[in-house]
Amino acid sequence: MARTTAARSRPRMTGTQRRAQLIGVARSLFALRGLEGATIEDIAAGAGVSKPVVYEHFGSKEALYTEVVDTEFNRLLAAVTEALGADAGPRVLLERAAYSLLDYIENHTDGFRILVRDAPPSQPEGTFSTLLSRIAADVEHILAKEFSSRGLRAEMGGMYAQMLVGMVAMTGQWWLDARSPDKATVAAHLVNLSWNGLTGLQEAPVLEHIPGGMPGGAPTVLTLSAVLVHDSEGRILLVRKRGTHRFMQPGGKLEPGEDFLQAAAREVNEELGLRVAAADLADIGHWYGPAANEANTFIDAGLFSLNLPGPFGSGADPAPQAAAEIEETLWLTPAEAFARTDLSPLLRDHLLPQLLAGETEPPG
Known part of the structure; x- marks a missing residue:
């Protein structure tokens, strides 16, 4: 008796599955050959279907190309926007944004090859330039705020945003084919140039908050707020926390749902026994650097200033008082504080030099 073998038919794809398959095939062909070089015949053959199936889903090659471009545009924009949207200081945001582009x-x-290649009919000005403009707008907002906190002209943020975004984008296009060194190293050098400038370049920069960015693994990054408290005699308040040996400013870690300002007001109230509202604090910028008391730890700090009526420390007025984890307080002039050797890096390397140079004034 003759044996017959029934041919096994492949399971049919759903409409959604077929559409996703066609987009995947088209993406590869458009990246390799461009919009003009890839044909509907090529796309249909790559997906194992007939040309009418492609037309049924997309109507035309240009419509398919536009969908591929829109998908990649939104994917990259979402990655960079998320990196820039973190509640962190500018150094951390710069690291995150540079790394996210190279990771994409x-x-x-x-x-990425498609984004930097041909513009779809819907965006004749160029997809990649449109994308960079969107990203630059986010960066401009961040820089304008940072410039204002440092006494610089906020309106210059737009120009600097174009410089930063252009530098990162051009480096990304170069790395698309170079692929050496690795993305963490490239991102670290991007940050090195943009953050330190040509005169302050580090020989072997690393990403300080991204896993794998440092030899032996990235350090812990603590997000916190610190408050520079002044009295009426121009002195500043230093505090030492229980179990530590360095003096610093009142402040502490952000709790879930808090921003830097909210955390600053809460910490001052808890650590000094005061009733301070967020509106009483003046924003004086961000700082990113090593922690005072924890090994292999960096802090990303929102900085604020608070002016109290004072003078305090003579015993005549008990407020503010050491509370919570504060074990010792000192009222010192900036010069007296700068002479000490038991200060946090933030106070020693950032706040005190600005105070001594007359750059950080108590709020009026």
Whole structure:
């Protein structure tokens, strides 16, 4: 008796599955050959379907190309926007944004090739330039705020945003084919140039808050607020926390749902026994650097200033008082404080030099 073998038919794809397959095939072909070089025949053959199936889903090659571009545009924009949207200081945001672009290039190479290649009919001015403009707008907002806190002209933020975004984007296009060194190293050098400038370049920069960015692993990064408290005689309040040996400013870690300002007001109230509202604090910028008391730890600090009526410390007025984890307080002039050797890096390297140079004034 003759044996017959029934041919096994492949399971049919759903409409959603077929559409996703066609987009994947088209993405690879558009990245390799461009919009003009890739044909509907190529796309249909790559997906194992007939040309009418492609037209049924997308109507035209240009419509398919536009969908591929829009998908990659939104994917990259979302990654960079998320990196820039963190509640962190500018150094951390710069590291995150540079790394996120290179990470996208590494994991979505075809998508990036398409973004920097041909513009779809819907965006004749260029997809990549449109994307960079969107990112630059986010960066401008961050820089304008940072410039204002440092006494610089906020309106210059737009120009500097173009410089930063352009530098990162051009480096990304170069790395698309170079791929050496690795993305963490490239991102670290981008941050090195933009953060330190040509005159302050480090020989072997590393990403200080991204896992794998440092030899032996990245350090812990603590997000916190610190408050520079002044009295009426121009002195500042130093505090030492229980179990530590360095003096610093009142402040502490952000709790879930808090921003830097809210955390600053809460910490001052808890540690000094005061009733301070957020509106009483003046924003004086951010600082990113090593922690005072924890090894392999960096802090990303929101900085604020508080002016109290004072003078305090003579015993005539008990407020503010050491509370919570504060074990010791000192009222010193900036010069007296600068002469000490038991200060936190933030106070020693950032706040006191600004005070002594007359750059950080108590709020009026």
